[in-house]
Every structure is written in C-alpha cells, then in structure tokens.
Amino acid sequence: MISAQQLEAFDPQVRRAMLALMAEVTARDEQLRAKDALIQQRERDAAFKQALIDKLTHELAVLKRMKFAATSEKFAGSAEQRSLLEDTLDADLAELGQEMKRLGLDVDAAADKGDKKTPKRKALPPHLPRRDVHHEPANTLCSCGCQMLRIGEDVAEKLDYQPGVFTVERHVRGKWACRKCERLVQAPVPSHVIDKGIPTTGLLAQVLVAKFLDHMPLYRQEGVFMRAGHVIARSTLAQWVGECGALLQPLVDALAEELRRHAVLHADETPVAMLKPGNGKTHRAYMWSYCTTSSNSTKAVVFDFSETRNGENVRQFLKLGTATAWNGTLVTDGFSGYRACFEQGVTSAQCMAHARRKFHELWVNHGSEVGRQALRFHQSLFRIERDIEEETPAERRRIRQRKSRRVLAVFHRWLLAQRQLVPPGSATSKAIDYSLNRWSGLTHFVEDGDVPISNNWVENHIRPIALGRSNWLFAGSLRGGKRAAAIMSLLHTARINGHEPYAYLKDVLERLPTHPASRIDELLPHRWAPSA
Numbered sequence: 001m002i003s004a005q006q007l008e009a010f011d012p013q014v015r016r017a018m019l020a021l022m023a024e025v026t027a028r029d030e031q032l033r034a035k036d037a038l039i040q041q042r043e044r045d046a047a048f049k050q051a052l053i054d055k056l057t058h059e060l061a062v063l064k065r066m067k068f069a070a071t072s073e074k075f076a077g078s079a080e081q082r083s084l085l086e087d088t089l090d091a092d093l094a095e096l097g098q099e100m101k102r103l104g105l106d107v108d109a110a111a112d113k114g115d116k117k118t119p120k121r122k123a124l125p126p127h128l129p130r131r132d133v134h135h136e137p138a139n140t141l142c143s144c145g146c147q148m149l150r151i152g153e154d155v156a157e158k159l160d161y162q163p164g165v166f167t168v169e170r171h172v173r174g175k176w177a178c179r180k181c182e183r184l185v186q187a188p189v190p191s192h193v194i195d196k197g198i199p200t201t202g203l204l205a206q207v208l209v210a211k212f213l214d215h216m217p218l219y220r221q222e223g224v225f226m227r228a229g230h231v232i233a234r235s236t237l238a239q240w241v242g243e244c245g246a247l248l249q250p251l252v253d254a255l256a257e258e259l260r261r262h263a264v265l266h267a268d269e270t271p272v273a274m275l276k277p278g279n280g281k282t283h284r285a286y287m288w289s290y291c292t293t294s295s296n297s298t299k300a301v302v303f304d305f306s307e308t309r310n311g312e313n314v315r316q317f318l319k320l321g322t323a324t325a326w327n328g329t330l331v332t333d334g335f336s337g338y339r340a341c342f343e344q345g346v347t348s349a350q351c352m353a354h355a356r357r358k359f360h361e362l363w364v365n366h367g368s369e370v371g372r373q374a375l376r377f378h379q380s381l382f383r384i385e386r387d388i389e390e391e392t393p394a395e396r397r398r399i400r401q402r403k404s405r406r407v408l409a410v411f412h413r414w415l416l417a418q419r420q421l422v423p424p425g426s427a428t429s430k431a432i433d434y435s436l437n438r439w440s441g442l443t444h445f446v447e448d449g450d451v452p453i454s455n456n457w458v459e460n461h462i463r464p465i466a467l468g469r470s471n472w473l474f475a476g477s478l479r480g481g482k483r484a485a486a487i488m489s490l491l492h493t494a495r496i497n498g499h500e501p502y503a504y505l506k507d508v509l510e511r512l513p514t515h516p517a518s519r520i521d522e523l524l525p526h527r528w529a530p531s532a
Helices: 003-009 012-067 079-102 201-212 218-228 234-260 314-318 335-344 353-365 369-390 393-417 427-437 456-472 478-496 500-514 517-525
Strands: 130-135 147-163 166-176 184-186 265-274 281-292 302-306 331-333 347-350
Touching: 079 234, 079 500, 147 201, 166 218, 166 234, 184 500, 201 218, 201 234, 201 500, 218 234, 234 281, 234 302, 234 478, 234 500, 234 517, 265 456, 265 478, 281 314, 281 478, 302 314, 302 478, 314 335, 314 369, 331 335, 335 347, 347 353, 353 369, 353 427, 369 393, 369 427, 393 427, 478 500
Parallel strands: 130 166, 265 331, 331 347
Antiparallel strands: 147 166, 166 184, 265 281, 281 302
C-alpha cells in the first residue's frame, strides 16, 4: 500500500493515475466483500432450508412407517383408539405434504416408494342431485374482430354437502373458438383449497366444524355421510383436514400477532392426553389458551398445544426474550410456571376467583366460619365488579379505588389476624396463605381499569375442550394437537364474535387461495365480513 508521503513524491499526473487505480482497487474489494457476504447468506439460507427439509422428510418417513407398519408393530388399543390414531396419521401426512410442496420438494421422491399406492378416485354417485355452475369468458369477441363460437366444454364435479344432504356441483367451462384465426378461449379453473379435489368449501367447512367444534371424530362423520347417501373414507377425510390445516395456519399466526398487540391478556391451560405410538400409551400434554379480556372490543382467543406444562411454552408464545417481546399484564391462576414471565417484565394479575375457591371449599366441606366470612368479602368485591362491568376503564378504576380498595384493606387486615389464630399446615392456613402470598397480583385490578378481577373469562373458553375430550379421547400426535389448536382458535373466535362458525369457515376457505398475503388480517374472525 502506497502511503500519502510517497504519493506526494510523484508527478501530479502520475499521482492522479495512482489515486484512480487505488480507488478502483478499493471499489473492487468492496464488491468482493459484498459478494462474499451474499454467498454466505445464501449458504446459511440453503443450510436452514435443507435442515427443514430433512426434518420434514424424517417426520414423513416416521409417519408412513407408523401407518403402514406390520400388524404386530401397530398401536394395539380399542377399535375407536386405533381409528383416531389412523385419522391423525392421515391428516399429519397431508399437512406435511403441503409444507413440503411450499418448499419445492417432491413429496413422492421424499416418500418411501414401497408404500401402498394411492387408491383411484371413484366417480360420484349418479343418483345425487346435480347443480351446474357455469364459467364462461368475460369476452367472447376475438382480437381479430370475429365473434367466437362455443365448441365444447370441460366439466369438473365436486362433492358438496349441506346438513343431511349431498349434492354434486358441476363446474361447466365452455370452450370458445374463432373460425377465422382458430383462437381458443376458456374461463380459467377456479382456485380451490384442495387442488383437483372433489370437496367444495361447504363440505370441507362441515368436516372441520364437526371435528373441532362439535368434537365428532372422523370415523363417526364417515357413518353420518354414509347414511346421507355417500361413503367418504376416513383416510380421505383426514387428508382434507391436514391440507386445510396447512392452509389456515398463516391466518392463525396473524390472529396470534393480533392478540399480542393488546396490553392485557388472559392465560390458562388444561390437560389433554397425547398418544405415544411407540409404547402404545398416552401421556399428559396441555392445551394453552390465551385471550383478550371480556371488556376489550377485540374478541379473540388463541389455543396452543404443547407436550409439557413447562412455562417455557408461555414465554415462547409471548416471544419473551426477543426484540418483539410482549410487554403487558397477564391474568393467570396461581400456577408457578408463569413466574418466569413476570421476571422478564410481564406484569402479574392473579385470579381472585381462584383465591375465593379455597375458602369456598373450607365452607362447603367443613362448615368453617373463617371460610364463610372470607366469602362475604369476596361477595362484596364481585358485586362491585358486576355493577361496573359496562363502564369505561377510567370509570372502573375510579370506582375500584373508592370502593374495592376499602374492602381489600379490611380483608387484608382480617386475613393477617386470622392467620395468627390457626395452626400451620391446616387447610385454613393454606387457604389464607394462598391469598397473602399473592396479594399484590390479586389486587392489581384496582390499579388498572382494563384488568379483570378474575380469570373466569378464559376458563369459559377452554371449557369446551374439556367437554370434548370424552369424544376424541386423545391427540394422536404433536402435529395433530397443534393443528387442532389452530383450527379451534379460528372457530371459537368466530363464535364469540357472533358469527356462525360454519358460514365463517366456508367463506374463508373460498377466499384464501386467491387472497393477498398482505391483507390476511381482513379474514380474521373479528374483522371478517361475508363476501358480497
């Protein structure tokens, strides 16, 4: 490298030439560095994509091995359990196939060539009513000026379903040709959720609503459809469920992002059995529920399925520890798994209804006078909340500061006094300690008019899952549990926003294939408006 002093020793003309040459070398070095950085970035992207492809390919191979294993290696349970497992496997395989297609991977090449061949699709029964849906070009005038003639048509039949009635929807696409220049025009094939599939969006919506809202397993739906006049194999129904789950996932991700924009959220979890096919047993997994408050104008609930009850699941959903971490007030029960969230900046608001429940058990089970008196304090607090539930947040806070704070002050002094009178380790002392140890979180609602007094709102949302467990028994896989959580998020959010879940899902499935990704928020249940 030539120094500045050495350049000064050259003639001006030579100096200019040297400076131009040095600038050219510097520019070339910068270009090389930029190219190296681009190459490294592409190598990292390629490595990430390959790792994802390897993961999906391995998962696909495992699922296929489970599906087509020898009889002696298959899960040995009741007929209903085996049926539920097979439904989950078929749905998982279909969802994996959609994900791999988006990555540009040949699913057939990734799969085992020795697997059973896909059965040929049977023609739709001729006795079913048929309804023609015509698709014609908007303009049948040729560019040469001649009027085109209709020379034929293509017909694609799709199976439709309205409660109790099957019909066939015949999509007729006329062919128009110009005699002079032999130009052929035909309306394009309408976009559909399942490419080249036979179900309409009405049938798909019916299957999803029946499975994830009415908790009707696919083997039962198969029987319902058979009585309605057409047999649809469970494996086919499961494939539809898996493909719809993959298509709806971006909408669920957008709903979760919408949820994280609000400053106060509820959180709760409920156990769900999850199958471990390797040993033929189930273990306890969890369905987490997150939702906005009942006073929030945005009504939204998102379910999240996980294999454990670890608080890390909550931190991942709230994106804690990242640049986009959620920072607000989380209303929860007394579960210790939420504690790490509060250590990372989330404000804790505890559920007063859970504290009340401890004293209610004392009163009901033992006739405890301490329990009876504590319930009177809770009764006063909840009566105030019922009176102000329609008020604005500012007005709620003002009334809470004036009324609830006084009740809580007397209640707290009473709890401290009673604690001195009961022996340690007794049921009464445990009920009192539950409230005293969480007093700051239990009374946080007084300081914030947006924070509710209890976590009952989210418990009401998660109750249908507990009721449905008796029907679907268990989640067949982690992927199946996450797919169920995603679809239930959309259906339950549509329900609490006053929409008919079937009408909402049918309309969304019709619009999603051509809907711009940048406008996905328009299809969220709380913003959805039916198509004209």
